[in-house]
Amino acid sequence: MNSDKSIVIVGAGPTGLTAAILLCLRGYDPVVLDRRPNLVGYPAAHVANTRSMEVFAEIGVADRVLEQGDGSALSGLVVWVESLAGREYGKLTIQGAALDDRGPLSAYQSVNIPQTNLEAILSDRLVELGGTVRFGQEVIAARNISGGATVEVRAVADDALTTMKCDWVLGCDGAGSAVRRSMGIEMEGPQTIARFMTIYFDADLDLFRKGRRGILYWIGGPEVRGVFISFDKIGRSWAMLVPVGDLAVEAFSDAAAVNIVKKAIGSDDVVIELQGVSSWNMSAQVATAYRHGRILLAGDACHRFPPTGGLGMNTGIQDAHNLIWKLCAVLEGGADDTLLNTYEEERRPIARRNTDQSVNNLMKMAMIDEALGIQTLAPIAQDAAEGPIATWPDEVLGIDGNNSEAATKRSAVQHAIDEQAEHFAQGAGVDLGFTYTTGVLVPDGSEPPSSEPCDYHPxxxxxxxxxxxxxxxxFEASTLDRVAPQGVTLFALAPAWGSRAAAASRETGVAVSVVIFGPAGVDLGANAAVLLGISEDGAVAVRPDGHVLWRTQAHDAGSEIELVRAFRLCGRKPRSERSHLANG
Structure with a gap:
């Protein structure tokens, strides 16, 4: 282990655990602190998207996530109903874009898996690599000191306070991040868009899902509104998100929570096993800074999105993927710590983009309310659980019957639902199409690929x-799997690029792995060169996080100079040290 460099990770959620695993794979032994007594909790987030699955493949857990999750759920339905047993307003088929005309976009598609299960998988992997999580340790403050940082830790069991010194701190401690607050870093954007109560329960709802099996059911009844979320393959573990406005979750007893679920189902006969009730605040905020000296933020600690799009957890996992290779380059002496400034430079615009996409998804759902003439996401009343199950009168909705007016309104409602495809089908543009415009890259003058949600061509x-x-x-026989975990990976058709890359490595001290593909090397598929956009003498250099560093479509007089320039972005090692390495 590289035990001379100490790293404290605050928070053992998906972001913190992914960061810890990536560090362990590079030989480090991070200290992971979490205030919870263990990983047991509510499911919370529930979708690992395609890009996160590729990260999981890299760290050795993708197969476990697939085994425990449902890889087909995101190719199902989203349904809008008055209640599960009542009127159906319409439904949307989710067809994530898995292909373009040149082949599959990835070896993976999104997987429906509760966050609790995902955290257990990641924790097990961390333990396999020799790491652990110290539970019951609440970090209440973090500070920069000369040459390092400190964290002040409160032991939850006895309130004992200790101060730990370390070289670096990664604040992955969620929306209420104590690390961020102690740095005085502000959040930009609305703190409250809406407030929700989440009711976690187990129930057999198969009777009401026949012919329309999905993972999301939007409930728009006269008294009860919200959304049902399915967390498991067999459809027994559920959550209901209920808009409550200014009401406190304490205003609803356990019995009231069960009655709200029964009204949303539209039946008193279903057995509901209540697992718990919680509340949360929907925000749309991004931190003004991701770094303060030796302290860095990732995940919900530096961005909070509405859940409309499933981007929050995934953005955090991808934050860690971007950050850790850069931190390792600094720790291993190959880069000045200014390389870490590019973490915020690259990731903050992605957080802003994902915030805007999530808010746009939320706002667009108002189209359904307008078409129906009712408010499907209005906060419920405090007495919503009382009384019998209610339904909308026919004259209010006006969608029943075979008359032309009802048929026209039903068509308008379905059209409004179809317009939500960008949100729920999402497509690969949001998932895979995010592109860094500045940072660790050398522009080649080409137009970036389209990253529109449903129009992505890699x-x-x-x-x-x-x-x-x-x-x-x-994945195991793909371009992405060939990317080395450190230094630069160069893809080319012509073997001559091997010596060119080696020369750039000697000049900069940055490690290089060369992948010659095609007739002279490994087979990466018939369309590899077309996808990379290079000729027989072109090349593509890739960073450890799988993002393109540099590309030349064909070799010319300036290509090798530009390649060295690209390598230096990853290393920035002083020339005296580079000369020593080149001679040694």
Whole structure:
């Protein structure tokens, strides 16, 4: 272990655990602190998107996530109903874009898996690598000191306070981040868009899902509104998100929570096993800074999105993927710590983009309310659980019957639902199409690939994710799996690029792995060169996080100079040290 460099990770959620695993894979032994007594909790987030699944493949847990999750759920339905047993307003088929005309976009699609299960998988992987989580340890403050940082820790069991010194702190401690607050870093954007109560329960709802099996059911009744979320393959573990406005969750007893669920189902006969009730605040905020000296923020500690789009947890996992290779380059002496400034430079615009996308998804759902003529997301009343199950009178909705007016309104409602495809089907543009425009990359003058949610065509534009190409569609035999965990990976058709890359490595001290593909090397599929956008003498350099660093479509007189420039962005090692390495 590289035990001479100490790293404290605050928070053992998906972001913190992913960061810890990536560090362990590089030989470090981070200290992970979490205020909870263990990982047991409510499911919370529930979708690992395609890009996160690729990160999980890299760290060795993708197969476990697939085994415990449902890889087909995100190709199902989203349904809008008065209640599960009542009127159906309409439904949307989710068809995530898995292909373009050049082949599959990835070896993976999104997986429906509760956050609790995902955290257990990641924790097990951390333990396999020799790491652990110290539970019951609440970090209440973090400070920069000369040459390092400190965290003040409160032991939850006895309130004992200790101060730990370390080289670096990663604040992955969620929306209420004590690390962020102690740095005085502000959040930009609305703190409250809406407030929700979440009711977690187990129930067999198969009777009401026949012919319309999905993971989301939007409830728009006269008294009860919200959304049902399915967390497991068999459809027994559920949550209901209920808009409550200014009401405190304490205003609802356990019995009231069960009655709200029964009204949303539209039946008193279903057995409901209540697991718990919690409340949460929907925000749309991004931190003004991601770094303060030796302290860095990731995940919900630096961005909070509405859940409309499932981007929160995934953005945090991808934050860690971007950050850790840069931190390791600094720790291993190959880069000045200014490299870490590019973490915020690259990731903050993505957080802003994902915030805007999530808010846009939320606002667009008002189209359904307008078409129906009712408010499906209005806060419920405090007495909503009382009385019998209510339904909308026919004259209020006006969608029943075979008359032309009802048919026209039903068509308008379905059209409004179809317009939500960008939100729920989402497409690969949001998931895979995010591109860094500045940071650790060398622009090549090309136009970036389209990242519209439902119109994504991968391309090796500098700053974008390396396109997936594989002879058989497996991750283990793909371009992405060939990316080295450190230094630079160079993809080329011509073997001459091996010596060119080696020269750049000697000049800069940055490690290089060369992948010659095509007739002279490994088979990465018939369309690999087309996807990368290079000719027979072109090349693409890729960073450890799978994003394109540099590309030349064909070799010319300036290519090798530009390649050295690209390498230096990853290393920034002083020339005296580079000369020593080159001679040694």
């Amino acid at each position: 391309d090796a534009h500098p700053g974008s994710r390396l396109p997936f190409s594989s002879i058989d569609g497996r």
